[in-house]
Amino acid sequence: MAADAAAFLARWHRILADRDFDLMKELLADDVTIGAPPHWQRLSGVDLAHHLLCTILQTIEGFTYHREWVSGAEIALEFKGKVRDLDLQGMDIITLDDDGRVLRLDVMIRPLNAVMTLQEVVSERMLAFLAEQKA
């Protein structure tokens, strides 16, 4: 495993275990982009990405990582959890930049009903966040 990826994963898992989401921002590149489960269009920028990520992580109950793969700066993490009693399984696909921060994150989740329920909750919270930013 590349040293950067090992160091990143140690910090990433610690943050998730402690649910210390503020610290997560330090692990995101300024120009990070996220490909979220519902949309093809990517979200970009550290503030928006951080808020989306925190919202997803706080919405999925019993979020836990399972299988893990690393290939250089490319990381694949399997997770499981529930949203409103619906089981879900997903993958975080992460590309690290040269500083060992997340440059690109793609999130894929199955099944369909869990993605739709997650989207419902998350988009409501994201709209509130965006309205607040504008105000």
Next chain:
Amino acid sequence: MAADAAAFLARWHRILADRDFDLMKELLADDVTIGAPPHWQRLSGVDLAHHLLCTILQTIEGFTYHREWVSGAEIALEFKGKVRDLDLQGMDIITLDDDGRVLRLDVMIRPLNAVMTLQEVVSERMLAFLAEQKA
């Protein structure tokens, strides 16, 4: 990379390149299960799994694999393609059995509209297949 995984991937990619889907059946364990993108409930058994897999692969236009991770008998493959002009990105998460065949396959796809469109086409073809099996 485990010898089994390397041998499996060489055959898997050759089958995809040649679009020789009949051969794919040899790479599936008799008791293979598939976690498809739309449903939580897994499909099991080689005939059903093979038919579902072929139907998905034939429905996604320009299906190509991109990033690839291997950890022992656990494999993660990123793919991209289109369904009815909708871009999609997905992951095949594969567990090999001791004979180097697929024991478990989980498929996750984003975005939502592509999964819904794919489901529409695939479920129609799967129902036709199941009706034929029964007849």
